[in-house]
Amino acid sequence: MDEIYEPEEDSKLLEKYVKTLTKGVVLDMGTGSGIQSKAAYDQASKIYAVDINEKAIIHCKNIFKGDKKIEVIKSSLFENLSEELIFDTIIFNAPYLPLDEGDKDIALDGNIGGFKIIELFLEQARPYLAQSGIILLIFSSKSGDIISLFKKYNYEHTLLEKIHIFFEDIFCYKLNLNPFVKICPKCGSTNIMVEGFKYTLDSCNDCGFQIQNFPEIEITEIEEFKKQLKDDNF
Numbered sequence: 599m600d601e602i603y604e605p606e607e608d609s610k611l612l613e614k615y616v617k618t619l620t621k622g623v624v625l626d627m628g629t630g631s632g633i634q635s636k637a638a639y640d641q642a643s644k645i646y647a648v649d650i651n652e653k654a655i656i657h658c659k660n661i662f663k664g665d666k667k668i669e670v671i672k673s674s675l676f677e678n679l680s681e682e683l684i685f686d687t688i689i690f691n692a693p694y695l696p697l698d699e700g701d702k703d704i705a706l707d708g709n710i711g712g713f714k715i716i717e718l719f720l721e722q723a724r725p726y727l728a729q730s731g732i733i734l735l736i737f738s739s740k741s742g743d744i745i746s747l748f749k750k751y752n753y754e755h756t757l758l759e760k761i762h763i764f765f766e767d768i769f770c771y772k773l774n775l776n777p778f779v780k781i782c783p784k785c786g787s788t789n790i791m792v793e794g795f796k797y798t799l800d801s802c803n804d805c806g807f808q809i810q811n812f813p814e815i816e817i818t819e820i821e822e823f824k825k826q827l828k829d830d831n832f
């Protein structure tokens with residue numbers, strides 16, 4: 599069984615912002631030792647502490663035993679979380695180190711250069727995040743280009759702090775849902791792939807339509823946009 603992640607500088611960096619920015623219902627993804635749930639405790643109304651690692655789950659169930667404010671759940675990302683749940687704060691000190699030969703520790707291995715798990719997390723987190731909710735995320739410079747992922751999954755990001763440890767930079771980001779979303783002018787899908795930065799070529803993952811820069815609308819206007827498209831096609 600994998601060991602529980604011993605809090606390091608990355609944990610301490612995140613802990614600092616969890617203490618000041620946490621609000622409402624909290625998801626502590628990859629809870630490990632439970633350090634972030636403890637930091638969130640006073641500001642939170644309810645905490646869901648999640649980990650894939652059985653040892654971390656046993657440990658957290660033990661330390662939070664009898665505490666109704668904290669629920670400890672074994673899950674790979676959002677797999678075992680009810681779809682009804684909406685979080686005001688999601689915390690994730692993601693596994694982020696690229697995997698070295700022979701090194702197979704799920705506390706560190708983000709799979710494919712630390713990137714895959716963060717991409718899955720950002721994709722799956724969106725429907726669980728309240729409109730005014732925040733994600734507090736730790737990311738390492740060793741893992742790749744995170745900004746393109748924020749863009750792809752339509753998050754606004756603020757860099758809270760960067761620290762340098764040995765050969766890497768550790769970043770602590772605050773993410774918000776971008777209230778605007780790109781929409782396909784042909785089929786109304788918001789499942790859009792954006793390529794390039796300055797001159798973007800947008801393509802619809804559902805109908806395949808491509809042009810430079812699809813229109814951006816407020817999330818609350820999606821249904822009206824789709825209805826308009828239908829009416830125009832009749």
Ligand SMILES: C[S@@+](CC[C@H](N)C(=O)[O-])C[C@H]1O[C@@H](n2cnc3c(N)ncnc32)[C@H](O)[C@@H]1O
Nearest residue numbers: 603609628629630649650651674675691704705
């Ligand atoms: C870098 S450690 C962070 C632990 C703790 N939150 C902290 O700040 O010290 C990453 C944690 O993510 C967990 N983890 C890895 N893959 C996961 C997955 N697919 N779903 C949930 N947790 C995962 C690991 O078991 C580990 O506890």
